[in-house]
Amino acid sequence: MNSHDTQILEPERCAPDAPAPARLEVNRRDFFKTLGYGVMVLYLVPSALARGGGARGGGGRGGGGAASADISAWIHIGEDGSVTVFTGKAEVGQNIRTSLTQAVAEELCVPVSSVKMLMADTDLVPYDMGTFGSQTTPQMAPQLHRAAAAARGVLLDMAAEYFKVDKSALTVADGTIFKSAANRNLAVTFGQLTKGQKFTKTVDNATRITPASDWKIAGTSVPKVDGRDFVTGKHKYSSDMKLPGMLFGKVLRGTAWGAKMVSVDTQAAEAMEGVKVVHDGSFVGAVAPDSLLAEYAVNAITAKWSDPPEGPTDKTIFEYLKNNATAGGGGGGAARRGGGGAPAARAGAPAPAAGAADQTLKQTYTVAYIAHTPLEPRAALADWKPDKLTVWTGTQRPFGVRTELAQALGIPEERVRVIVPDTGSGYGGKHTGEAAVEAARMSRAVGKPVKLVWTREEEFTWAFFRPAAVIDVTSGVRNDGTLTSWDFVNYNSGSPGINSPYRIANKTEVSRVTRTPLAQTSYRCLAATGNNFAREVHMDELARLLKMDPLEFRLKNLADARLRAVFEAAAKAFGWGAAKPAGGRGFGIAGGTEKGGFVATCAEVLADKASGTVKVVRALTAFDCGAIVNPNHLKNQIEGAMVMGLGGALFEEIEFQKSMITNPHLADYRVPRFADIPKIEIVLLDNKGLASAGAGEAPIIGIAPAVGNAIFDATGIRLRSMPMIPAGLKA
Amino acid sequence: MERRDLFMPRVKELFVNGKTVPVDVDGERSLLSVLREDLDLTGAKYGCGEGECGACTVLLDGNPIRSCRTTAGQVGKRQITTIESLEQNGRLHPLQEAFLKEDSMQCGYCTSGMIMSGYALLQKSRDPSEAEIIRSMGGNICRCGVYQRIIAAIKDGAQALQNK
Numbered sequence: 098m099n100s101h102d103t104q105i106l107e108p109e110r111c112a113p114d115a116p117a118p119a120r121l122e123v124n125r126r127d128f129f130k131t132l133g134y135g136v137m138v139l140y141l142v143p144s145a146l147a148r149g150g151g152a153r154g155g156g157g158r159g160g161g162g163a164a165s166a167d168i169s170a171w172i173h174i175g176e177d178g179s180v181t182v183f184t185g186k187a188e189v190g191q192n193i194r195t196s197l198t199q200a201v202a203e204e205l206c207v208p209v210s211s212v213k214m215l216m217a218d219t220d221l222v223p224y225d226m227g228t229f230g231s232q233t234t235p236q237m238a239p240q241l242h243r244a245a246a247a248a249r250g251v252l253l254d255m256a257a258e259y260f261k262v263d264k265s266a267l268t269v270a271d272g273t274i275f276k277s278a279a280n281r282n283l284a285v286t287f288g289q290l291t292k293g294q295k296f297t298k299t300v301d302n303a304t305r306i307t308p309a310s311d312w313k314i315a316g317t318s319v320p321k322v323d324g325r326d327f328v329t330g331k332h333k334y335s336s337d338m339k340l341p342g343m344l345f346g347k348v349l350r351g352t353a354w355g356a357k358m359v360s361v362d363t364q365a366a367e368a369m370e371g372v373k374v375v376h377d378g379s380f381v382g383a384v385a386p387d388s389l390l391a392e393y394a395v396n397a398i399t400a401k402w403s404d405p406p407e408g409p410t411d412k413t414i415f416e417y418l419k420n421n422a423t424a425g426g427g428g429g430g431a432a433r434r435g436g437g438g439a440p441a442a443r444a445g446a447p448a449p450a451a452g453a454a455d456q457t458l459k460q461t462y463t464v465a466y467i468a469h470t471p472l473e474p475r476a477a478l479a480d481w482k483p484d485k486l487t488v489w490t491g492t493q494r495p496f497g498v499r500t501e502l503a504q505a506l507g508i509p510e511e512r513v514r515v516i517v518p519d520t521g522s523g524y525g526g527k528h529t530g531e532a533a534v535e536a537a538r539m540s541r542a543v544g545k546p547v548k549l550v551w552t553r554e555e556e557f558t559w560a561f562f563r564p565a566a567v568i569d570v571t572s573g574v575r576n577d578g579t580l581t582s583w584d585f586v587n588y589n590s591g592s593p594g595i596n597s598p599y600r601i602a603n604k605t606e607v608s609r610v611t612r613t614p615l616a617q618t619s620y621r622c623l624a625a626t627g628n629n630f631a632r633e634v635h636m637d638e639l640a641r642l643l644k645m646d647p648l649e650f651r652l653k654n655l656a657d658a659r660l661r662a663v664f665e666a667a668a669k670a671f672g673w674g675a676a677k678p679a680g681g682r683g684f685g686i687a688g689g690t691e692k693g694g695f696v697a698t699c700a701e702v703l704a705d706k707a708s709g710t711v712k713v714v715r716a717l718t719a720f721d722c723g724a725i726v727n728p729n730h731l732k733n734q735i736e737g738a739m740v741m742g743l744g745g746a747l748f749e750e751i752e753f754q755k756s757m758i759t760n761p762h763l764a765d766y767r768v769p770r771f772a773d774i775p776k777i778e779i780v781l782l783d784n785k786g787l788a789s790a791g792a793g794e795a796p797i798i799g800i801a802p803a804v805g806n807a808i809f810d811a812t813g814i815r816l817r818s819m820p821m822i823p824a825g826l827k828a
Numbered sequence: 829m830e831r832r833d834l835f836m837p838r839v840k841e842l843f844v845n846g847k848t849v850p851v852d853v854d855g856e857r858s859l860l861s862v863l864r865e866d867l868d869l870t871g872a873k874y875g876c877g878e879g880e881c882g883a884c885t886v887l888l889d890g891n892p893i894r895s896c897r898t899t900a901g902q903v904g905k906r907q908i909t910t911i912e913s914l915e916q917n918g919r920l921h922p923l924q925e926a927f928l929k930e931d932s933m934q935c936g937y938c939t940s941g942m943i944m945s946g947y948a949l950l951q952k953s954r955d956p957s958e959a960e961i962i963r964s965m966g967g968n969i970c971r972c973g974v975y976q977r978i979i980a981a982i983k984d985g986a987q988a989l990q991n992k
Binding site for chain 1: 970
């Protein structure tokens with residue numbers, strides 16, 4: 098029996114129940130007026146898909162003058178042959194600006210350099226639910242492939258008319274169509290064909306696209322398309338934006354979660370030259386011509402706060418989570434700030450039927466709260482005008498933030514424009530618009546553009562965390578290595594990755610919602626990191642119990658061909674089973690499948706029980722995500738996911754007591770640095786016959802259990818809590 | 829009431845990227861905020877304000893410093909070098925080229941600071957060992973985790989400078 102009978106993507110944890118966005122109305126004549134003449138191809142998806150569920154009227158589909166939100170992307174080919182792609186996806190370092198450019202360049206037969214991606218500007222692009230869940234590659238990329246393929250078809254029709262020949266005689270390359278393959282002198286450019294045109298076409302998923310085996314631009318290691326702007330410091334993040342007359346804002350924060358403002362005195366701040374105090378209920382802050390003056394002004398404000406709830410601490414949290422579980426299973430629930438549902442009697446979990454088990458094993462694993470720690474903290478520049486609010490901010494959900502702004506300021510969404518410059522990372526943590534709303538309130542109050550950049554301390558304290566978890570695993574196994582039963586309960590962090598990929602006749606996998614003291618949200622790969630940690634460490638424990646090789650034990654119970662293939666590829670490239678170098682070395686292996694990606698990671702550690710030090714010396718991940726779109730960028734994402742995963746595996750941990758974070762600084766919250774990095778190797782399995790899955794998340798799941806298992810191999814010490822060695826190895 | 833002129837004398841000029849630049853700022857302000865807010869040199873980033881992440885790295889007389897923890901008043905007549913000065917006449921510095929070649933970035937927010945720290949290292953050590961690179965870059969965080977590629981880029985950059 099399996100309580101999660103469908104392996105669906107867990108909805109991301111931020112505001113999944115937010116009101117539907119207003120329909121995007123685009124008058125096509127206006128569109129051409131803005132962009133210039135040319136050919137425009139719009140990609141249509143069923144409304145439910147565009148909306149991310151909930152059937153809604155399509156309206157304005159096909160012909161007619163207005164296009165609606167069920168258009169997910171469009172491509173415009175201008176009179177100069179330039180190609181502009183409009184999508185609501187946001188670039189946060191996962192390199193989709195490059196991969197989506199490749200998709201369009203591939204189908205349109207144009208150089209990468211002639212494609213411009215216009216992303217995540219709510220006034221210019223079609224509605225998009227958000228950039229998360231590794232969905233850009235499996236969903237948006239095929240749509241752009243189809244729209245671009247259709248655009249090529251339109252241009253070929255135009256060229257056939259131009260040359261008065263049958264379309265089949267034509268060839269197309271580098272934005273030019275040739276009358277025949279043999280005679281390259283008779284040619285017409287895309288720009289010549291689109292001159293004076295106002296041609297639109299809508300396409301859907303019936304449009305044929307180039308198979309991956311024939312890709313020439315997609316599937317290759319195209320460099321980051323705007324890389325030069327980053328190595329020169331020219332790229333403008335939200336926090337770099339500037340407008341004439343712009344002021345800098347700073348918000349007065351409470352003393353703790355749940356502390357309510359009792360009284361506030363802003364007189365001293367108001368008296369400071371150049372300072373304007375913004376006071377609207379419990380929203381209090383200051384704006385000033387420079388950021389330091391704004392900070393001084395807020396420091397000059399005195400406020401009294403109610404005593405915060407005592408709450409659990411990072412030491413008592415796991416007991417708290419188990420004691421506060423609500424009835425029934427669930428997907429982990431939506432993002433929530435403290436409180437949570439009322440605790441109820443725990444539903445009695447079915448006892449694992451050990452059946453024919455020769456041995457049983459029961460263990461508990463825990464996962465601490467960790468912080469996303471994007472290097473660019475939350476930041477926004479807001480420009481309030483009576484008829485329009487424009488906000489530049491780093492978010493993964495521009496349309497969701499537009500809704501937040503409209504609600505917070507009590508104006509229609511049509512009067513709000515959110516623009517997301519390519520952002521200093523998110524890792525699942527930037528779904529909401531806290532800084533955007535704060536900057537907008539201040540801009541409205543002072544009538545000038547206001548920029549607001551959260552400090553690192555604010556980011557650590559008032560943003561969100563990856564949920565902590567307690568995971569109980571009870572298993573049964575026969576002496577020949579056959580798994581017979583499996584009971585797996587996750588408290589708080591959710592269901593992703595909860596389903597074991599191993600064949601087990603009798604299994605129960607339950608995600609329990611509990612009360613949570615901290616604001617938690619999605620984090621790269623959601624709960625899959627913790628669930629894979631618990632499962633893959635437990636598998637290692639069972640293998641040791643049985644005195645079987647951990648890889649052999651896994652393969653004995655594993656039917657999935659793709660997962661077997663990455664395990665075997667990783668083991669081979671790593672030298673699994675080879676003799677270890679002498680002295681404190683250990684090997685570990687772990688793997689799983691998540692978001693369409695198949696992962697196996699091997700790690701080698703060097704551990705010294707006497708000093709308590711552990712160094713991860715080497716780590717290798719084999720990965721299969723279907724047809725590879727950009728091998729070098731894929732490797733980069735896998736390396737990065739492994740490094741990020743290493744932080745949560747070894748030392749990242751949010752500390753808190755009395756409803757307040759007690760380590761809100763990078764000096765106290767340890768993230769991986771140069772000296773922590775092992776030699777990282779990647780093995781890519783290119784499955785050209787399979788659709789490409791996103792790859793920004795899945796490769797994070799293998800490293801923590803692989804390292805934990807390697808530490809056991811080296812020392813005999815079994816670590817079951819993430820982070821495993823925040824204060825070194827304790828014998 | 830008072831302004832904060834009381835806190836520290838005002839700074840009237842800075843020496844940035846080979847030029848004398850007139851400013852009029854409170855000496856208490858961080859060099860980072862003056863570069864970014866007053867001089868529109870936004871290549872150096874705010875990452876922590878605590879000197880822990882290196883995103884704000886610029887050079888002061890050739891030495892890498894955390895501009896978030898350096899006040900404008902402390903700078904004096906020393907030469908400030910920022911990422912904006914590395915590209916000369918449309919040509920990237922070899923280290924910038926190397927960062928592109930090795931794809932040593934994801935979100936790019938740490939990149940300016942990484943390049944400035946690496947640039948300072950290459951000014952002092954023409955052929956740094958891996959251990960030396962790791963040691964001298966220890967104050968810079970890349971949260972996207974592309975450290976291995978940054979090390980490769982610094983090695984490439986060193987090679988390119990030697991071949992020049």
